[in-house]
Amino acid sequence: xxxxxxxxxEQLQQRLEKLKSMEEEIKKKEKAIKDKEKAKKQMIxxxxxxxxxxxxxxxxxDFRSINGQVEFLLSECVRNxxxx
Numbered sequence: 001x002x003x004x005x006x007x008x009x010e011q012l013q014q015r016l017e018k019l020k021s022m023e024e025e026i027k028k029k030e031k032a033i034k035d036k037e038k039a040k041k042q043m044i045x046x047x048x049x050x051x052x053x054x055x056x057x058x059x060x061x062d063f064r065s066i067n068g069q070v071e072f073l074l075s076e077c078v079r080n081x082x083x084x
Contacts, residue, residue, distance in 0.1 A: 045070070 047055070052066075059069035 055069055056066050059066045062069060062072075064072060
């Protein structure tokens with residue numbers, strides 16, 4: 001019985017170590033993503049009020065920020081251009 005408890009405790013310790021390792025890996029990946037996000041370039045973009053309103057409405061429909069919507073649209077245009 002003591003051997004069974006020792007085996008179970010050892011298995012639990014191994015699982016705990018594996019979970020800790022996985023957690024560290026996740027933290028590293030999250031940090032890499034945050035660092036990549038910080039590396040984005042900034043630009044000033046002037047839009048007509050009508051176009052701004054259209055993009056704002058579209059962004060809301062897609063559950064994105066206006067900035068996120070503009071980035072999405074530009075990315076789509078670049079992908080389409082590359083496909084040609």
